[in-house]
Amino acid sequence: MTTPLAEVLDGQHAADLRRAARALLGQPLLLARGRYADEFRLVRRHASELREWFDRNTGWALQVDAEAARLRKVPGVLTDPTHPARDATRGATPFTRRRYVLLCLALAALERGETQIALGRLADQIVLDAADPRLTEAGISFAMERRDERLDLAAVVRLLLALGVLRRVAGEEEAYVSGAGDALYDVERRILAGLLATRRGPSTVRADNLDDRLAELVEETALDSDELRFRAMRRALTRRLLDDPVVYYDELTDAELSYLTRQRGFLTARISQLTGLVAEVRAEGIAMVDPDDDLTDVRMPEQGTHGHVTLLLAEHLAAAEGPVTLDALALRVRELAAEHGGFWSKSAREPGMETELVEQAVSRLTALGLASRTSQGIVARPALARYAVGETVIREPGSAPVPSQRKAAP
Incomplete structure (x- = not known):
């Protein structure tokens, strides 16, 4: 039985729209020339639909002309320092x-x-x-x-x-x-x-401290009705679901948590339909998981020495009771070097390198919402539980299955 042409065309349109949306989410500034020229042409072809979707669901404006496509993304959390600008060639060094x-x-x-x-x-x-x-x-x-x-x-x-x-x-x-x-x-x-992504010019901001200045740069019009307040919450939550690796319930206000509880299915379904992200809902929060693994600037697990060290420290933190100091993590890296050093780069095995290895691992874990820095040390977040290793149970042939000891992710 042949598929009707209309269904084929509709399917192709949906696939192209998804590719265009994902391209914008991964690269909010696409140029008509260079590496992302094909993605730019796709975005330009679907600019009207994309503009309407992003405006309605996130409040992000999309500007497209003959030279570039610019999605003016406003982060869900303005004070998140875990995704800095980086040097384009020199080891991706974070900006100071x-x-x-x-x-x-x-x-x-x-x-x-x-x-x-x-x-x-x-x-x-x-x-x-x-x-x-x-x-x-x-x-x-x-x-x-x-x-x-x-x-x-x-x-x-x-x-x-x-x-x-x-x-x-x-x-x-x-x-x-x-x-x-x-x-x-x-x-x-x-x-x-088109580079500046704010709702008002910086020269018009009057706040004194940094946090208030950032909030004033992107604040919306006066929310003087329930409809406007609900729209603002919908946009803010959608921005976080799209941008943040994990949205934890304990990081939301009471109003946001109440709205998300009621509208969770609606919000995640709209995101999934456009982007192909899949909602993973657990007791502590929601993560929009990317089956294609290309909508992130930080990956885990990752190949290489740093990726291996990060994975081993994640397992260590997931099993820890309470905060773990950086010194304790450095000691753990020295122990791991004795066991796994043969698979690591030569420079990583040099004395004193454990401090740098720990810092890079912790930076990656915090950027992914898997851990957080506190005054007492590094604390595992619920999503890190997926990297915990449970007890190994040896069963006799024919015995009943034993429930898994692996902790659940959020």
């Missing part, structure tokens, strides 16, 4: 506070500048802007005379190149860092103009 300040100063200078700029000229403008008394009072200053400062600026430029804000015309960043040369860039002004 100074690099974030440099990024903001560079964007401001590019916005005021011409359509082409040399790296040295950009550095000079940043030095001038950094002389602002408000920055010096905060302990921020740049002279671009030290190599570490030039390395920080080069990392910022590499990020802007990866985002498509800059396009290299000549030269290399390494030449500028070493003082042996310069680099020249075209400035893609339309992409630069």
